[in-house]
Every structure is written in C-alpha cells, then in structure tokens.
Amino acid sequence: MKRVLLLGASGFIFSNVLEYMLDKTDWKFTCICSWNHKGTPLNLQFTVGNPRVTIIHHDLTGEMPDLGHFDYIINGASESHVDRSIADTVPFMLNNFLSTAQLLEYARKYPPKVFLQFSTDEVYGANNHEEWDIMLPSSPYAASKGIQELECIAYWKTYHVPIVITNSNNIIGKNQNKEKFVPKIIEQINNGQEITIHTANGVPAKRCWNPVENVASALLFILKRTPSKYPDTDRPDRYGLGGGHELDVLEMAQLIAKILDKPLKYHILDGEAVRPGIDASYPKTEGTLEILGWTAPVTLEEGLKWIQ
Numbered sequence: 001m002k003r004v005l006l007l008g009a010s011g012f013i014f015s016n017v018l019e020y021m022l023d024k025t026d027w028k029f030t031c032i033c034s035w036n037h038k039g040t041p042l043n044l045q046f047t048v049g050n051p052r053v054t055i056i057h058h059d060l061t062g063e064m065p066d067l068g069h070f071d072y073i074i075n076g077a078s079e080s081h082v083d084r085s086i087a088d089t090v091p092f093m094l095n096n097f098l099s100t101a102q103l104l105e106y107a108r109k110y111p112p113k114v115f116l117q118f119s120t121d122e123v124y125g126a127n128n129h130e131e132w133d134i135m136l137p138s139s140p141y142a143a144s145k146g147i148q149e150l151e152c153i154a155y156w157k158t159y160h161v162p163i164v165i166t167n168s169n170n171i172i173g174k175n176q177n178k179e180k181f182v183p184k185i186i187e188q189i190n191n192g193q194e195i196t197i198h199t200a201n202g203v204p205a206k207r208c209w210n211p212v213e214n215v216a217s218a219l220l221f222i223l224k225r226t227p228s229k230y231p232d233t234d235r236p237d238r239y240g241l242g243g244g245h246e247l248d249v250l251e252m253a254q255l256i257a258k259i260l261d262k263p264l265k266y267h268i269l270d271g272e273a274v275r276p277g278i279d280a281s282y283p284k285t286e287g288t289l290e291i292l293g294w295t296a297p298v299t300l301e302e303g304l305k306w307i308q
Contacts (some may be wrong), residue, residue, distance in 0.1 A: 001027060001028055002025070002027040002028070002071040002072060003027070003028050003030070003068075003069070003070045003071050004021075004027050004028065004029045004030070004070060004071065004072045004073075004074065005029075005030050005032070005067065005071075005072070005073045005074070005112075006018060006029050006030070006031050006074050006076070007031075007032055007060065007073075007074065007075045007076055007099075007103065008039070008067040008074075008075070008077035008078065008118070009029070009032075009033065009039075009043075009044065009055075009076075009284075010029035010031070010033040010035070010039030010040055010041065010043050010044055011038055011039045011043065011076070011077075011080075011152075011177075012038075012043070012074055012171075012173065012175045012176040012177060012180075012212070013076055013171055013173075013212055013215065014074070014076040014118075015043035015044060015175055016073075016174065016175065016212040016213070016215075017054070017076070017212070017215065017216040017219060018031065018044075019046055020213065020216035020217070021054070021213070021216065021219075022047075022050070022053070022221070023053060023195075023222060024121060024220060025220070026052075027052070027071075027072075028052045028053075028054075028214075029052060029053050029054070029066030030054045030070070031044070031047075031053065031054065031055050031056070031134075032055060032056050032057075032058045032060060033056070033057060034057070034058060034059040034060065035057070037079060037095075038079075038080075038081075038177045038179075041150060043175045043226060046070075048111065053087050057251075060072050060077055060098075060099035060102055060103065061095060061099050061102065061248060062102070062122075063100040063102060063105075064102050064103065064105070064106040064302045068110065069110045069112075069296050070110065070112050071112055071114075071225055072112055072113060072114050072115075073103065073106075073107055073112045073114070073116070074101060074118065074148050074219070074223075075099075075103050075115070075116065075117050075118060075148075075297075076118040077099055077103075078095075078118075078121075078144070078145065078148070079092045079095050079096055079101070079141070079144070079177050080141065081087050081141065081177075081180070082122075082139045082141045082142075082275060083179070083274070084141075084179075085139055085140035085141035085144065086139060086140060086275065086276065089140045092140060092141070092144065092145045093140055093143070093147070096144035096145065096147065097144065097147055097148070097151070099277060100147075100151050100152070101151060102119070102156045103115075103162060104151060104152065104159075107155070107161045108155070108159050108161060108293045111160075111161065111162065112162065113162060113226075114162055114164055114222075114223055114227055115152070115155075115161050115162055115164070116164045116165075116166065116167070116219065116222065116223065117148060117149060117152045117163060117164070117165045117166070118166055118219075119145045119146075119148065119165055119166060119168075120140065120142065120145050120167060120168060121167045121168060121169050121199070121208075121282050121283075121285045122137060122138070122139065122142035122145065122242070122279070122282065123135045123137050123145050123146040123149065123167065124137075124167075124282075125137060125138050125140050125142070125279060126138070126279035126282060127283070128148050128283045129283065129285075130287060131167070131238045131239065131240050131287045131288060132161055132235065132238060134146060135149075138277040138278070138279050139275075139277055139296075141147045147210065148172060149165055152165060152207050152236070153165075153235065153236060154235035156230055156235075156236045157230050157274035158270065160177040160229065160230055162227045162229065162236075163227070163236040163237075164222060164236060164238070164239070164240045165236060165237070165239070166218070166219065166222065166238070166239045166241050167214065167238070167239070167240050167241065167285055168210060168215055168240075168241040168285060169208035169209070169210045169241070169244035169282060169284065170207045170208060170209050170210065170244070171174055171209075171210050171211075171212050171215055171287045172209050172210065172211060172281070172303060172304070173211055173213070173303060173306065174212075174306040175222070181249065181252070182209075182252070182256065185256060185262070186256060186307055187255050187258060189253075189256060189257050189260055189262050189264060190260065191263065192194075192262075192263075193265070194265040194266060194267055195253060195264070195265065195266045195267075195271050196266070197249055197250045197266050197267070197269065198249060198269055198270075198271035198274070198275065198278065199268055199269070199270055199271055200271050200272075200278050200280035200281075201280060203248070203280065204248040204249050204250040204268075205248060205249050205278060205279070205280055205281065206246060206247070206248045206249075206272060206280065206281035206282070207246070207247070207248070207249065207252070208244030208245065208246045208282060208283070208284045208285065209240075209244055209245055209246075209247060209252060209300055209303075210241065210243050210245075210296075210303075211243070211298045211299075211300065211302065211303020211304075212303070213297060213298040213303060214241070214243030214244075214296040214297065214298050214303070215241055215243075216243075217294070217296070217297050217298075218239070218241045218242070218243070218289055218294060219241075221289065221292075221294045222237075222239055222289070225237075227252065229238075237288075238288075239287065239288050239289050240285035240286050240287040240288070240289070241285060241289070242284070242285060242286035242287070242289055242290055242294075243296030244284055244285065244300075245299070245300035246284055246290060247300075249251055250266070251260050253266060255304070256304070257308065259307060260307065263282030291295040
C-alpha cells in the first residue's frame with residue numbers, strides 16, 4: 001500500500017483530489033493543514049473515521065515534522081488568488097516560496113518515488129505555449145508559482161529529487177472558495193445581484209475552465225508513471241493538465257445563469273482597474289498527457305452539475 005504526503009488537502013482542489021484518490025486506490029494519505037489560509041476542516045469532513053487518512057496540523061513555512069518515508073509527495077499547498085497577491089504581495093510570495101523549500105528539503109531526506117509540484121498555466125502569461133515554453137507571469141501569484149517550479153527544477157538537478165511539474169487551466173468544482181469567479185457569481189446570481197464582468201482591451205477575458213475531476217484523474221495517471229531522472233534528460237517531466245473548455249467570463253456567467261434558470265444582471269469593468277496586468281486569455285493547456293493516452297473523463301457541463 002502506497003503512502004502519500006498530500007499538501008493542500010483542506011483546500012478546494014486537493015480535497016477533491018483526495019476524495020477521488022481514496023475511491024480509486026488503496027493508498028494511505030497524510031495531509032498537513034495549517035488552517036491559516038483558505039483551507040477549511042469542512043472540506044475534509046468526508047475523511048472523518050477513515051483509517052487511510054491522517055490529518056496533521058502544521059504550517060509548512062516552518063521545518064517539516066519527521067513523518068518518515070512517503071512513496072509520493074504532492075505539493076498543492078499555495079496561496080492562489082491573484083487579487084490577494086496584488087494587494088499583499090510579500091507575505092503571499094514568501095509563503096509559496098518557503099513552503100515549497102521546506103517540502104523539497106524533506107524530499108532530500110526521504111526521497112519519494114515522485115515529488116509532484118502542482119502549478120498553473122498562468123506562469124506562461126497570455127501566450128500560446130507548449131509545456132517548456134518561457135515563463136512570462138503577469139501577476140505576483142503567477143510569479144510565485146514560477147518560483148516554486150524553479151525551486152523544484154534546482155532540487156531535481158542538484159539533489160536528484162524525482163520532480164514532476166504540472167500546469168493547469170482554471171479549475172472549477174465543489175468546495176471552491178467564494179473569492180473565485182464561479183462560486184462568487186453563483187451566489188450573486190442566486191441573490192439577484194449584478195455581477196462584474198472584467199474585460200481586457202475592451203473584451204471579456206477568456207479562460208479555459210476545467211472540472212476538478214479531470215485534474216484528479218490526470219494526477220493519478222501521472223503518479224503511476226516513472227519520472228525522468230537526471231542526468232538522463234536535461235529537465236524533469238512536465239505535464240499540461242488538459243480537459244478544459246474555453247469560454248470568456250461573460251459566456252461562463254451566461255452558462256451558469258442558464259443552469260440556475262435565473263436572469264443574469266451584469267456590468268462591464270475594465271480589468272486593469274482592479275487587476276493590473278490582467279491577461280486577456282489563457283490558451284488551452286494540453287500536450288504530453290494526451291499523447292500518452294489520457295483523456296478527460298468529464299465535460300464542462302458535467303463538471304457544473306454540482307451547482308444545480
């Protein structure tokens with residue numbers, strides 16, 4: 001039975017990933033939670049009484065407790081909201097840098113089979129990209145994720161930590177914090193409020209929206225593969241997590257209003273007014289996974305069924 005150290009499990013994405021992997025594997029999971037950020041114990045209620053899940057309270061910016069060896073380390077613990085990264089930049093970036101550094105040090109001491117660093121397509125900026133294109137982040141959040149990737153690459157080459165990096169589009173699903181676009185506008189539409197549609201260069205910003213079930217499926221597919229080793233290649237494995245569907249933010253709001261069967265009231269606002277450096281679009285992320293045979297199990301409409 002595999003042992004997994006899962007970071008970020010009390011947040012939106014990795015509470016869903018944990019639920020998925022508990023169903024699809026017989027692995028045991030140790031989840032470190034600080035409760036200092038956007039994670040909440042409510043997201044882990046489904047684990048109560050499950051002998052395969054251990055929850056440990058610890059802030060990852062401090063030295064890791066000695067928990068022994070794990071087969072897989074999955075780092076999904078990060079501050080992730082662009083607006084907060086702009087409003088309070090230094091603590092935001094320090095958290096993401098330090099937490100990853102502490103985990104990489106732990107992986108040096110207890111080398112896993114895979115150290116999976118969960119990242120974002122925003123490190124590339126608003127550009128068509130392949131999996132190893134240049135990083136051009138437009139926000140402190142995106143820059144902090146790029147820094148995490150660079151930390152991992154350095155540990156892969158210097159200390160031979162078996163790094164795998166993943167990059168994902170905008171993820172949607174149950175338990176997502178209401179600071180994010182989809183849950184925020186669901187609440188506003190249900191309350192009959194007017195929502196704000198941000199534009200870039202006068203056009204509603206485009207995003208690829210990916211149900212979290214697709215992310216969980218892709219991560220499990222990746223973990224079951226043997227990662228590339230230094231010096232066999234000049235860089236660790238990197239995977240774009242496909243499965244997203246492209247809509248601009250107005251089209252997404254219209255789709256959600258249709259599902260809720262409620263009218264959509266909205267006004268347009270120049271995104272630069274509230275989010276300097278806003279990216280007009282993020283192209284669909286895909287690549288090696290599709291070549292290897294992975295396919296997304298869930299469509300966008302299926303991934304939105306939870307809001308009904």
